[in-house]
Amino acid sequence: MDKKALQGVVVLDLTKVLAGPYCGSILADFGADVIKIEPQKGEDGRYYGPYLNGESLYFGNLNRGKRDITLNLKSEEGKEIFKKLVMKADMVIENFRPGVMDRLGLGYEDLKKINPRIIYGAISGFGKGSPYEKLGGYDIISQAMGGQMSVTGQENDPPTRSGNAIGDVLGGMNLALGLLVALQARNVTGEGQYVDVALVDSVAASLEQAWQRYFVSGKLPIRHGNYYDAIAPYDSYMASDGYLVIGCGNQALFEVFCRELLHREDLITDPRFLDVPLRVKNNKEFKVIVEEWLSDKTVDEAVDMLRAARIPSGPIWDLKQLSESEHAKARGMFVEVEHPVAGTMKLNASPIKLSDTPAKVRTAPPVLGADNEVILKDLGYSEEEIAELKEKKVI
């Protein structure tokens, strides 16, 4: 039997592009009934590549497992249908700028009058109460203003964004966390609440110790390639045919590395490398020693030696290497679904593995308005009324 952790949880997903849809897809993977509500032209994500037979896989990966209706929320009939859906729902998620839903008469204060148990999740660039709350905020803006670009990059690089939309991903995950926490709270209080996540805040929180380092020292972290301010040796290193990474997170690992691999027991008592903060400070000097050791070894040879000695290390993989690896197969990292228009879509499986109620890509991403009829009939609309709604461009 297909046991669903979020069986019976109904989510109305008004979101577009990445952060909100990613949140919705997490809930859908765990079995919530996520109803995506789109404007008639489709949300922006449907206009982004890559495409497969004209269907966006950008949209596809983020909206698998959802049902889909089109709805004009500016029309009176559209608002009425939305409110009927809210009466039966557990969660609403949206990523408009703060205030947009209020002006439509569909903000949290309006919706909780209809359904006090509703959990309302809002995600935006800057969040409620920010002086910038009225401004749109995409991922790149959150990486720019959230501090990410100031710390990412090689030594002489300009500010560099993380090569993925990490602000959106973090924001979507934070929203899902907030919704699940609110669901747990509702089991006790019986009431929903408002969950508010900003992309900028999500990026900033992910910078972890960089903040404390700055607050204590007053010194700004700089872009410095691949070493880490908190641990060393912990960096990328050049071998004879490319780069690999090594991380020694504690004294024991450092000593094994020096003794068994570098054959330099003297380094253990070298005053430059006595403890973690000293090794961070003198990271470059140690790196020279490591790269000298690596100069006659390939990445594969070195990683084999390091792993045999239980030193955390690894090659630097591209998407081909990872997706074709035994690791990817063993972990079920990718999954194929059949889409009615696009054909076979290869999507990312959930990275969250549960033993009893596993995540699953339950259905292919929906074509626009795929479930208009079923959902409206469930609300009691007749075929004639549905045809009229279509005619009037409500759906």
Next chain:
Amino acid sequence: MDKKALQGVVVLDLTKVLAGPYCGSILADFGADVIKIEPQKGEDGRYYGPYLNGESLYFGNLNRGKRDITLNLKSEEGKEIFKKLVMKADMVIENFRPGVMDRLGLGYEDLKKINPRIIYGAISGFGKGSPYEKLGGYDIISQAMGGQMSVTGQENDPPTRSGNAIGDVLGGMNLALGLLVALQARNVTGEGQYVDVALVDSVAASLEQAWQRYFVSGKLPIRHGNYYDAIAPYDSYMASDGYLVIGCGNQALFEVFCRELLHREDLITDPRFLDVPLRVKNNKEFKVIVEEWLSDKTVDEAVDMLRAARIPSGPIWDLKQLSESEHAKARGMFVEVEHPVAGTMKLNASPIKLSDTPAKVRTAPPVLGADNEVILKDLGYSEEEIAELKEKKVI
């Protein structure tokens, strides 16, 4: 009244360094009783700077709001105490390599016999079943093998890590998501389950559309600085005194940008820029036009103009600029707590804002073993027995 969303949820936190502790801190911020269990020498994170009066703020930020006991899990008495705690707990989280807890006789199969409701969260570099499961995996290894480093960096850069420990942060958040999903499932099934998260998988999932792009085209994404493969114009741009970012995520925004700011209505119908995929393809040509427009404007001037026209954009902030901003104040992004040894610690507030049961840094991070006595007395140990446990180095 201080309403706690996770009131009554007891979490035993055996984790160290970043991913696991970050997960525990999310649960603690929402009011779970998180009991950190450390070896007598303290977990590795206590050995990482920055320091304040000898106390690690690296540890501090990730372990606020937790209680703390020391426990030697290799001793029989230590195992017994741990099992007594498990009987009363809802969750156990650990980030040993898969198999370590089993060999101690404290794996999920052992613990569920004692408490079938226990939710067991494991986080490791590679996860259960991976050919690499026995290998240690720090953040940098997950960024290397998870694909992050292959896509991050400027055009001629070597593989570049995200400037924060993003693999650990994503992993910790995924674990928290899995635990909360399992908690919801337990409300229905009455039973706990095993939650398994790998850092490598967490990083890979965060690369979003890069996977679908590769699967469809067979072409590997390359490092290319700050533009995005899915949207354009969406990049960093040089103004007269520095860089700013601009993101036009849909046709309407693009047209406003051309018409009202660039005063180049012709670009809207220019065949190079007709839709999103074409604009991505010809991003560099459009960038020249934007940077020419910016050449006589400062970052602040340009951002003001862009914002006035509602074009998503922003400056690139460092940690000083963000932490001193009105945004940070309005959103309560940082919080100070008094620590008995370190004094005033400035920590990151939760980026997840709930209206009814808000997250909160409830207490300062614990000194090592701070709650040994209270917790052992709660389990029924007398003062004499506690003294003996200390003597025998069990606690």
